[in-house]
Structure formats: C-alpha cells, structure tokens
Amino acid sequence: MRPPELxxxxxxxxxxxxxxxxxxxxxxxxxxxxxxLPSLLREVVDYDFRFPVERxxxxxxxxxxxxxxxxxxxxxxxxxAQIQISPKLESFDWINAPAQFVEQLSAxxxxxxxxxxxxxxxxxxxxxxQAAVSAEQPPVPRLGITVVGQxxxxxxxxVFRKLRPHGAYFSRIKPDGGLEQLLNVVTxxxxxxxxxYGHWYVDGGKAVAHDSVLTCVSYDGLEPARATLLRxxxxxxxxxxMGPEALRSLMARLRPSDLGLGxxxxxxxxxxxKILTEGSGTQIFSTTFAQWTAREVLRRAQPVTMLVxxxxxxxxxxxxxxxxxxxDHVDFDPVGSLVDGEMGAYYNWLNQERLPGAEExxxxxxxxxxxxxxxxxxxxxxxxxxxxxxxxxxxxxxxS
Amino acid sequence: MGGTLLRxxxxxxxxxxxxxxxxVVITFGGGARDQETFAAEGQENIPxxxxxxxxxxxxxxxxxxxxxxxxxxxxxxxxxxVYETVNNFASLPPEHxxxxxxxxxxxxxxxxxxxxxxxxxxxxxxxxxxxxxxxSGLGARVLLPKHLLTAATSGGRDFEHLLRDNYETPFYAPExxxxxxxxxxxxxxxxxxxxEFKKKALTLSSPDELSVYIxxxxxxxxxxxxxxITMHDIDIAHAGAYSLYIEGIRRTDRLCxxxxxxxxxxxxYAGNTTLFILPDFGRDSDDDSGGNGFQHHRTGDAxxxxxxxxxMGAGVREGxxxxxxxxxxxxxxxxxxxxxxxASFARGKPMAELL
Numbered sequence: 001m002r003p004p005e006l007x008x009x010x011x012x013x014x015x016x017x018x019x020x021x022x023x024x025x026x027x028x029x030x031x032x033x034x035x036x037l038p039s040l041l042r043e044v045v046d047y048d049f050r051f052p053v054e055r056x057x058x059x060x061x062x063x064x065x066x067x068x069x070x071x072x073x074x075x076x077x078x079x080x081a082q083i084q085i086s087p088k089l090e091s092f093d094w095i096n097a098p099a100q101f102v103e104q105l106s107a108x109x110x111x112x113x114x115x116x117x118x119x120x121x122x123x124x125x126x127x128x129x130q131a132a133v134s135a136e137q138p139p140v141p142r143l144g145i146t147v148v149g150q151x152x153x154x155x156x157x158x159v160f161r162k163l164r165p166h167g168a169y170f171s172r173i174k175p176d177g178g179l180e181q182l183l184n185v186v187t188x189x190x191x192x193x194x195x196x197y198g199h200w201y202v203d204g205g206k207a208v209a210h211d212s213v214l215t216c217v218s219y220d221g222l223e224p225a226r227a228t229l230l231r232x233x234x235x236x237x238x239x240x241x242m243g244p245e246a247l248r249s250l251m252a253r254l255r256p257s258d259l260g261l262g263x264x265x266x267x268x269x270x271x272x273x274k275i276l277t278e279g280s281g282t283q284i285f286s287t288t289f290a291q292w293t294a295r296e297v298l299r300r301a302q303p304v305t306m307l308v309x310x311x312x313x314x315x316x317x318x319x320x321x322x323x324x325x326x327x328d329h330v331d332f333d334p335v336g337s338l339v340d341g342e343m344g345a346y347y348n349w350l351n352q353e354r355l356p357g358a359e360e361x362x363x364x365x366x367x368x369x370x371x372x373x374x375x376x377x378x379x380x381x382x383x384x385x386x387x388x389x390x391x392x393x394x395x396x397x398x399x400s
Numbered sequence: 401m402g403g404t405l406l407r408x409x410x411x412x413x414x415x416x417x418x419x420x421x422x423x424v425v426i427t428f429g430g431g432a433r434d435q436e437t438f439a440a441e442g443q444e445n446i447p448x449x450x451x452x453x454x455x456x457x458x459x460x461x462x463x464x465x466x467x468x469x470x471x472x473x474x475x476x477x478x479x480x481x482v483y484e485t486v487n488n489f490a491s492l493p494p495e496h497x498x499x500x501x502x503x504x505x506x507x508x509x510x511x512x513x514x515x516x517x518x519x520x521x522x523x524x525x526x527x528x529x530x531x532x533x534x535x536s537g538l539g540a541r542v543l544l545p546k547h548l549l550t551a552a553t554s555g556g557r558d559f560e561h562l563l564r565d566n567y568e569t570p571f572y573a574p575e576x577x578x579x580x581x582x583x584x585x586x587x588x589x590x591x592x593x594x595x596e597f598k599k600k601a602l603t604l605s606s607p608d609e610l611s612v613y614i615x616x617x618x619x620x621x622x623x624x625x626x627x628x629i630t631m632h633d634i635d636i637a638h639a640g641a642y643s644l645y646i647e648g649i650r651r652t653d654r655l656c657x658x659x660x661x662x663x664x665x666x667x668x669y670a671g672n673t674t675l676f677i678l679p680d681f682g683r684d685s686d687d688d689s690g691g692n693g694f695q696h697h698r699t700g701d702a703x704x705x706x707x708x709x710x711x712m713g714a715g716v717r718e719g720x721x722x723x724x725x726x727x728x729x730x731x732x733x734x735x736x737x738x739x740x741x742x743a744s745f746a747r748g749k750p751m752a753e754l755l
Contacts (some may be wrong), residue, residue: 106698110468111485115700119690161441245489280695281639288640295692316636316644339643347686347693354689 003037003092004030013096018047021062028066031073034090035083035105035118037127038098045098050269050300051197053136061132077184078126079121083114098323099148100249107245132348135356138304140193141378141400142361144352145182146294147309148341149367151334159338159367160374162346165383167376172389173223175369179208181393182307187211190303197267203289205311217272217293219286219311225259226283229276231285234257237361251277271296285313287340293346298351300373308342308348309368338367349376362399366392404710419672421714421739424663425628425731427478428679429652430471430635431697431704435686436681438708445649448657453677454718458714458753464706465681466623469697472522474680475630479526481732481746484679491526496745497734500527500540506741514540515624517615519607519632526630531745540626543585549601551582552594584607590617593695605651608633616662623668625739630750631655632639638684640695643662663713674716674738678709710734711754722753 001010008023022029022044029037043050043058050058065073074081081175087107094101109115137187147153160169184202190199190213200215201207207218236247240368250400254277256262256269275296281288294308312332354363362377373392376382377399432637435444438461443450467477469486477484482496500514516527528539586592604610615629634648656677663669684691685703697704710728711716715738729748736743737750 003636110470110700113467113483119700202671279640283642285639291640292692313641316641333643334452336641336647339646343642343694350686351689 006030010095015048025062033081034085036080038094038101041098049267053302079124119176143305144363145307146345146348146365149366151312151336151337159372163374167374168380168384170373170386173373175373178392186307195302200303200306202293204286216259219289225261228259287313287337291344294348312337422625422673425676427630430632431683432679433683446653448653457710460709460715460721461723463709465728469681481748483730494529495699497529497531497534501534501538502741503741508536513624514626516540516542516631517611545610552597607632667738674713676711679707682707
C-alpha cells in the first residue's frame with residue numbers, strides 16, 4: 001500500500017489515543033513519502049504508552065507538517081521522496097508493523113547503496129523541523145550524574161580523561177556518604193520540581209534505598225524478566241530457520257506480560273521491555289544495561305535529573321554461556337566495569353548535551369568511594385584541576 | 401668443463417630460482433575506529449603496530465568502505481574487489497570472483513596454494529564465488545578453527561572460550577557434519593594430532609589466538625601463496641562493553657605482530673611476502689546521535705566507513721604515509737598487479753603507491 005491510499009479504518013489496530021491522533025492528521029500522512037512515513041508511525045503506534053515529552057514532540061511534529069502548504073510539504077520531503085522503495089516493501093504491513101518495516105528498509109537501503117542518500121535526506125528533514133519547531137525547554141536546568149567504579153580498590157590509571165577537558169577535575173572529593181548525598185540532591189530536585197518521568201535513578205546493580213518520587217530502573221530489579229527473556233531466546237534459536245533478524249523481530253513484539261513484568265506503570269514497563277529486547281548486551285552485561293538505559297532515558301524521557309550508577313559486570317565468557325542466564329558462580333570484573341563506566345559517563349554527558357537547554361545543563365561524574373570527580377557546568381571552568389578537599393554535595397552546589 | 405657442469409647442476413638452478421611471491425592479508429578484528437587505533441588517543445592500544453610495524457610499512461590513512469557495513473559481506477567485498485550485496489547473515493558465496501579464484505585460474509595454481517582462516521561459521525563460503533566464469537573448486541580452501549576444535553574436543557567445556565561466536569550473530573550453531581572432514585584437515589593438512597591440538601588450545605585465550613595458531617601451522621605445512629586471515633575478537637564491541645572492545649584491539653595488535661614475525665622467520669615466506677593489515681570497516685562516531693558510538697556500525701557515517709591500511713614486506717616502501725583516499729575494493733586489483741593475475745570483474749583500482 002502507498003500513503004495516498006490511507007483510510008481511517010487502516011488504523012483500527014492502533015491503541016485509542018494513537019488512533020485518534022493519526023486519524024486527525026490523515027490528510028497530512030497521505031502526502032508523506034513511504035521512505036519516511038513508517039518511521040513517523042513507529043513513534044505513534046504505541047503513543048498511548050510513550051513518555052509525556054515524547055507525546056508532545058510527535059504532536060508538535062504532526063501539527064507542523066499539517067500547517068505547511070502542499071508545496072512546502074513537498075519541498076520539506078523532497079530528498080526523502082527520491083529514495084526508491086521496492087514493491088515488496090510497499091506491500092509490507094507498514095501501518096501495523098512500522099518498526100519491522102523500518103528494519104527491512106534499513107537492510108534494503110544498504111543493499112541498494114541508498115543508505116548515504118537516506119541519511120542525508122533525514123538530516124535535511126530534521127534540520128527543517130528543528131528550525132520550525134521550538135524545542136521544549138526543561139523547567140529547570142538539567143543535572144546528570146554518573147557514578148562509576150563500584151568495587152574497585154586501588155587504581156593507578158588516570159580517570160575521566162575524555163571529560164576533563166570539558167569541566168573541572170577534582171582529586172580530593174571526600175568519599176564517605178557520597179552516594180547518599182547524590183541521592184539526596186536528586187530527590188530534593190524531584191520534590192521541588194515535580195515532572196512526570198522527569199527525575200530518574202538508574203542502577204546497574206541492586207538499587208539502593210531511594211525515595212519513590214524517583215523513577216527507578218535497575219539491572220538486578222529486572223533479573224526475573226531477563227531470565228525469562230534469555231530462556232525464550234534459547235528456545236527460539238533452537239527452532240529451524242531462526243536467524244538473528246527473525247529473532248530481533250520476535251523480541252520486538254514482546255510485551256511486559258510476556259516477561260512477567262507488571263509494576264502497574266505500563267509506560268515504565270514497556271520502556272523496560274524495550275531496554276532488554278532492543279539493546280544489544282543489556283541482557284548480559286550490567287554496564288551495557290546502565291549505559292543503554294541512560295541513553296534511552298535521555299533520548300525518550302528527556303529527564304530534568306538523572307543519576308546513573310554503574311556496577312560490576314560479569315566477566316566475559318563464551319556467548320552461549322552468557323546467554324544461558326546461568327547465575328551459578330558469576331565472576332565479576334570491577335576494573336573492566338570501571339573502564340566501561342568511564343566511557344558510559346562520557347556518552348551520558350554527550351547525550352545530555354544533545355537535549356534542549358544544554359547550555360544551562362550540568363553534569364557530574366564521580367569515582368565511587370574515591371576522590372576523583374569531574375564537574376561540567378556553567379559554574380565550572382573547563383580544563384581546570386582542583387585539589388581542594390570537598391564533599392560531593394558541595395561540588396554539585398558549585399556547578400550551577 | 402667444470403664451470404659448465406656447475407652451471408647445469410640442479411643445486412645451482414634451485415639456488416637461483418627466485419622464491420614465489422606470497423601475500424598474507426589480515427583483516428583487523430571486526431570493526432575498529434581510528435580513535436581507538438591510530439588517532440593520538442588510541443595509539444596506546446596498538447603498541448606493536450606503532451613501534452614495530454608502522455616503521456616498516458606503507459600506511460594509508462584513509463581507506464573507505466562504500467559498501468554494506470556487515471562483517472561477512474564487507475570481508476567478501478575485500479576479497480572480490482566489488483561491493484557485494486549478499487545477505488550478511490546467510491552463509492552465501494560472493495557473487496563476484498574472489499582474488500583466490502583469479503590467482504588460481506590465471507596462474508594455474510593448485511587448491512593448496514590459497515587458504516582462508518576464518519573465525520565465524522558464517523564465513524565458510526568466502527573462499528569461492530558462484531560466478532559462472534569460474535565455477536566450483538577454483539577458489540581458496542577455508543579453515544574454520546572453531547570447527548576443528550569442536551571436532552577434536554567433542555564440545556568439551558575447557559575450550560568454550562575459544563568457540564564463542566561474534567555478537568553480531570551469536571546464535572549461529574556450527575554445522576558439524578560429524579567432524580570427519582575437520583579431523584582429516586587436522587591430520588593431513590596441519591599435521592597435528594588431536595592430542596597436540598587440544599594441548600595447545602588449552603594455552604590460548606581467544607578465538608583469534610586459535611585462528612593465528614592454525615594460520616601459523618598452515619604456513620609451516622602448506623606455505624600457501626595467498627593466506628587470508630580474518631580476525632574477529634574486536635567485534636565483542638556489539639555487546640556494549642568498552643573495556644572488552646579495547647582488550648580485543650590490544651590482542652589483535654599483538655597477534656598481527658606475531659604473524660609478521662612468523663612471516664619473517666619462515667623460510668618459505670621470509671623476504672618474498674607482502675603483508676596487508678586492514679580493518680573491514682570502522683564503527684559509529686560518538687558524535688552521531690543515530691548510533692551508540694563504538695558499539696555498532698549502523699549509521700554509515702564517515703567514521704564507520706573510513707579506516708586505514710598498512711602494507712609491508714616484499715616490494716613495499718618503508719615509512720611511507722599516504723593520505724589520499726583509497727577504497728577497500730582497491731585491494732584485489734593491487735594484489736593482482738603484485739602477483740600477476742587480472743581481476744577482471746573487480747571494480748577497484750590498483751594502488752600505485754604499492755607497485
């Protein structure tokens with residue numbers, strides 16, 4: 001089917017609010033190229049369970065597209081319209097399975113050497129959209145905190161080399177009670193500026209005691225869901241004809257109830273399922289889990305505050321053993337996990353910098369139970385070094 | 401009369417017959433970015449390449465892969481000189497003739513003279529295309545060290561760390577076919593008993609270490625003129641653990657140096673062999689919000705497409721650096737010029753800097 005043939009009844013399989021949204025803009029959707037429309041529908045199909053900021057973003061995008069004249073809309077999408085789509089892709093059920101269409105489109109673009117052209121077309125479209133739509137600013141400047149190195153004793157290598165040029169490096173943080181201070185800061189912000197899904201605590205191990213005002217995701221907390229998923233993966237891969245792509249498609253269709261998840265918050269449950277089913281390595285390495293979760297929280301929920309704590313991951317073993325979910329005698333690798341966490345912290349900062357209000361945002365990374373930290377923010381001179389003894393809470397107060 | 405006799409002596413003739421040119425190609429690891437290798441901040445991860453190999457090599461700083469960034473299809477493209485479009489996740493032969501087929505057909509070389517040592521089960525068809533002008537049996541023979549090990553050990557737990565597959569396709573199970581062929585390869589080609597092999601394997605720490613061990617044994621026993629070794633440990637990056645990706649790079653750096661030492665010390669290879677080392681492609685940039693940095697190679701951005709290549713040994717200038725962009729498909733035509741075959745269907749161009 002091609003976009004001009006769209007009718008309201010084609011969206012009968014959508015959730016109620018999603019259906020109402022797309023049917024309201026069906027005239028606009030009919031004019032969009034097939035190389036792009038399923039990507040947009042992918043953001044809409046589970047609209048009912050998206051974070052508030054995501055819902056508002058897609059509403060703004062649809063409203064903006066709808067406000068354009070026919071000629072202006074054609075101009076906006078002209079590069080995307082030049083991407084050739086195969087008849088096989090055209091006949092795919094891209095309305096009800098837009099994510100799967102996008103995966104197949106991706107493979108098709110590679111094979112037909114159109115990926116670079118598509119990338120360029122997507123960048124052009126995004127630039128036009130960003131110029132036309134004001135980004136939603138956070139109610140207060142964002143604060144991101146990453147804690148790394150849990151379980152590491154003496155460590156001689158220099159830490160935070162990638163972040164030091166961007167902020168102030170502190171070498172004599174008083175480590176005692178550091179994590180508690182950070183949680184207190186995050187909790188105070190959440191209480192002072194209540195925003196749905198606006199304040200997060202992500203733990204790569206077992207979450208420590210925290211206020212329920214924070215949205216919390218932890219690797220240990222998802223252990224039952226991970227174990228169920230790994231069992232499902234093992235059983236599916238034994239079936240004839242099951243390859244990596246088919247397995248990905250299968251995992252993408254899993255729902256919280258399939259993994260025994262049910263916190264009562266379907267938005268959070270679905271988010272957690274996607275972390276486990278769409279993130280490579282999140283099922284087996286806690287450091288990958290922490291970094292990918294942070295990335296997705298930043299991208300989708302655009303938090304005002306986020307505290308991410310890395311924990312030791314298991315040592316590398318044969319893949320079949322890692323995927324077996326067998327938790328008998330797990331060997332941990334704290335030093336390797338510290339290296340993972342350092343890169344994760346850098347990526348957390350980079351991803352936070354991509355959000356609106358970046359010029360006012362602050363970011364802190366701390367080597368847990370050690371004296372090292374880097375603070376990046378409007379109050380911090382770049383590339384400086386401080387050997388003043390300070391509490392981590394004091395550093396946070398200097399950052400804004 | 402004594403002089404005439406001496407000149408016609410077989411011994412003298414043998415001493416003056418030049419050794420046949422040989423080429424060894426190593427694909428570096430399964431996607432490595434410049435910033436973790438040759439960029440300033442990455443050089444600490446490749447001490448052997450920096451200190452031992454670069455000074456002896458011609459180095460290309462911009463080698464661009466404009467094709468599909470999947471390991472099997474990219475390696476197949478390197479081997480054919482054409483951007484192949486076969487399904488990366490299926491075990492299919494390349495559609496265009498490989499360097500091995502050109503070499504064997506043009507120069508009438510036997511099957512024993514071209515070998516591939518490949519890490520991953522999906523690579524077992526890379527030695528030979530299904531191109532109608534070449535036909536079956538004209539390509540390289542492929543050794544899959546993991547298959548050899550599984551056949552020799554019947555899947556013993558002590559060796560599982562050497563059998564792990566790449567994370568891009570973690571669920572492929574080796575098709576063992578009873579293990580008879582593999583046991584035959586061990587005995588007749590590599591001249592290894594099962595016990596010797598098992599004993600050695602216990603001392604190795606990764607699949608690429610196993611591959612290099614097998615490659616060195618092949619060099620000793622068969623001395624093929626073309627040997628292609630595909631390394632893959634670095635691909636653990638897909639699991640998202642940065643420390644394991646760096647560990648893979650450091651190990652691959654060491655293994656490349658080990659292989660170069662072997663080339664220089666093996667009588668059949670010393671002085672007449674050109675070694676090429678190059679990644680199949682890079683990985684995504686930290687600056688592209690469409691990716692997740694080092695973890696994957698999905699965006700097709702410049703960093704994921706552009707890496708480097710070094711060539712050293714016979715006929716190669718030492719200490720030369722070239723910034724001119726070349727493409728990965730230029731490798732096969734270059735090999736053709738060096739070894740004396742015509743890569744008729746390849747789309748790349750010979751790299752004049754090496755000829």
